[in-house]
Amino acid sequence: MAYPGGGQQLEMGHGPYPSMGPGGTVSPQVQQWFRAVDKDQSGFITAIELKAALVNGQGQNFSDTACNLMIGMFDKDRSGHINLEEFDKLYTYINQWLAVFKTYDTDQSGHIDQPELSQALGQMGFRFSPEFISFLTKRNDPREGKISVDNFIVLCVQLQRFTEAFRARDTQQNGTVTLGFEEFLNIALSCSV
Template sequence: MAYYQQHYQHYQQPSQHYGGYGQVLQQNAFQCNAWQAMGFNNQDELQVLFNQAVQTNPQNMQRQAIQSENLVGIMNNSAQIRGYFRITWSRELCKVMLAMLDRSKDGFMQWDEFMELQQCLVAWYNMFRSQDVDGNQRADANELLAMIRNQFRFQLTPDSATTLLKRYSYVDEMGRCVLAFDDFVTLCVKLRALTDAFRRRDQQQHGQETGASTFGYDDFIQCTMCL
């Protein structure tokens, strides 16, 4: 818990410009045991999977960390993880999830970052299941977006909300606007990562949060294209 508190000490404070996403994570995602939700007997069993992936090549061993292809293997090959989330994790989504937590920007994920990801995924899946009433792994897109605005309290305008719906939802055979869980995760990851990046630059440039920030072209490319 100390690791999470260290990285969310600032962002758990509500903001009139960016909402209270860190606070929501602190109160929900980091108060549960991801390993227990997934059906592991203890956290050590999950760490065994991580350590096995670390041993797959010298670069991993040198950093005691995993890469995106290792994350794909863990998420898809673990019976407990597959049984809990009931999806096939794509390489692209695993790259995006790793980039969200890659604070060292070296393309690797350490154990603490891996566990932070699992905590977030369990929290997001609980939210998703609350809307997936028929258990078909699809949930109402408008209601999920309302949760992001009202529970996470991201400061989204109607235009930005519409953009998100168009990008991540689709119309099913019943004419409903829905999201699959992996699309919901991608939305949450990118919204969180880009908001955090923007918020840090706003704070650094102005000494306080103003809701505005100036990006150079190269900095903008680095922030957006890494996800």
């Protein structure tokens, strides 16, 4: 059965998705970055501090959605902030996503347009119609259909989460699921961020 994603494993660390990686010693470079991002010197980084430190290819700070998503992925104790060790994993994760983004930003414009997104998702194993690819690009940028690196990360993580939720419910492995409205809302709200 070919799921969205072409049957590939879309879990973090497998296939095209960056890995959150195991823990270990934190390099001096990451420690330096941590201190620079931790503006209030609290020993923790919040989504607000992360947003102030990250700039996408268009010279804008990463979106609130992207920063909240990334902090949430690495905030293991659900404190609303990350410590140095969690930041080390996030730092690696962001750099891996930047490498993925640069691979598909073939014209090096600092954003991914509709043909580049189609190629990226196709190579990740998704077989979406041109209309759906257009919807995804217009959803991110209604005027020009350009996707910045932060929005690309959010989009890919959301596609991964929805794919995993779909697979878990496709018990017959026939590519269809039946959901009640409340279950649909639960999936949609929990996968969105």
